Amino acid sequence: MNAKEYRMAKTGKLMIEILPDKCDFCGCCVGVCPEDAIELKEAEIFIIDENCTNCSKCIWACPIEVIRFNKEGVLKTR
Amino acid sequence: MNLLDKSYDVIVVGAGPAGTVAARFAAEQGVDVLVLEKDRDVGYPVRCAEAISKRNVVKFIEPNDKWIAAKINRFEFVAPNGNSVSMDLEDESGYVLERRIFDYELGLLASQAGAKILTRVYVNGLILEGNKVCGVKAEYRGKQYEIKSKVVIAADGVESRVGRWAGIKTHIDFREMESCFQVTAGNLENIDPKTLYFYLGSNYAPNGYFWVFPKGKNIANVGLGVSGDTGKKRSALSFLNDNLQKLYPAASILTQIAGGVPCALTLERISGDGILLAGDAARQVNPLTGGGIGSGMEGGSIAGRIAGEAVRKGDLSLLENYRDEWMKIRGKNHLIFDKLKDGVFNMRDEQFNAICEKMQKIPKNKRTLGKLFMTALAKQPKLLVEVAKVYMV
Ligand SMILES: Cc1cc2nc3c(=O)[nH]c(=O)nc-3n(C[C@H](O)[C@H](O)[C@H](O)COP(=O)(O)OP(=O)(O)OC[C@H]3O[C@@H](n4cnc5c(N)ncnc54)[C@H](O)[C@@H]3O)c2cc1C
């Protein structure tokens, strides 16, 4: 499934995943996240699971399509 | 780390233009100031197209060729059908900066005024007593610190989390976030090194614009932003790839960067008990152009001055004056720019084409930005009055 198809997916129980090795650490996702659910350091990023509501706004805001739904609900972080 | 084992009058989070100018203006009041920046370098990475008017520069720093890549005397707008209209400006009306050096110099000025700066410090919380902000929690080289201060200035940019921890809703509606992708490209042909180019229309950048801002001969910052609504369907990166392919297939790419511009009105609340927000964090960006260097320095200077005064006079209630001062000096114009943004960015391609044609008929020496908006908004008289307020046409 490509990033676009992920975007079409229903939120359900799916989790949000960031591909940290492809992330540019620009902060767009953090800026739009209503739940303060993203931690962004100098070159490190991850979702704070307990806060995330799967609203997918971060996905729409990412300029380079490196956030997506993760089918397994497993979060890969650096 | 010595610097982190003390307490301060004012702690500034973020060493962008808003943060370092805030620090300078606070330090000039004779108070102790510490600036904390999470990145390794002040000034890098550069997530910016680097254009600014001279007026906005000279207010805060004397122009210096070591951080000026281009001196601008012309705007050119390109309509969706490829027609363009240009507008001559006074010589050196604006600049394309080398922000890597510019931001660093602003940091140096803050240091010279007495502020301390430390990079590589990630602020990850606030010290709170009830609702009162009493300092920050931060991580530095694997160790956690608590640093007390009388005032915290949150100048932490578009991601702006510090304000949230003080109970201020800083997150931005995804539709107002312009998510951007930009390259600095070489081998660009037919680019005048003194002209800023703006491409409009749904092909180039729906609800935004595609920019080509020169940084010398045949080299320019080339990028675009799309709002979250567009982002649902297509990302900034994919638009940029298409535009480059179409306009500059032979370009060589020297830098690539993603970034976000919060093209929104200033937040309702930009101060709290012991805290002020400045720059992108306060949404002090010009909502029409996305320009935030000048307005960030403006917001930072007001925040720094007020924080310094409040500490000096021992009266923290002075912090409450911050938003009013900001609105008086600049924020009220942003209200107008925000209306213009709605008028302009919702236009259809045919409308852009028609405006361009009309503008071409106006003699070059009579073309002004005010005229451009008058032409563009001829059918929206209410907006025209607003334009007149900004441009005095
Ligand atoms: C692609 C793009 C093009 C742009 N083009 C222009 C333009 O041509 N002209 C213009 O005027 N404006 C432009 N802007 C906007 C401009 O770059 C910003 O408005 C400006 O940088 C805002 O300054 P600031 O000091 O508020 O924030 P920033 O410059 O973003 O600085 C914030 C700093 O805070 C640091 N920080 C964040 N969180 C923490 C934390 N928790 N702990 C420690 N440090 C932290 C960050 O690392 C950063 O260095 C553009 C923006 C983008 C993305």
Ligand code: SF4
């Ligand atoms: S899905 Fe929503 S809540 Fe979760 S990280 Fe993204 S923006 Fe935040």
Ligand code: SF4
């Ligand atoms: S918006 Fe995308 S590129 Fe930017 S920090 Fe978030 S995940 Fe990374």
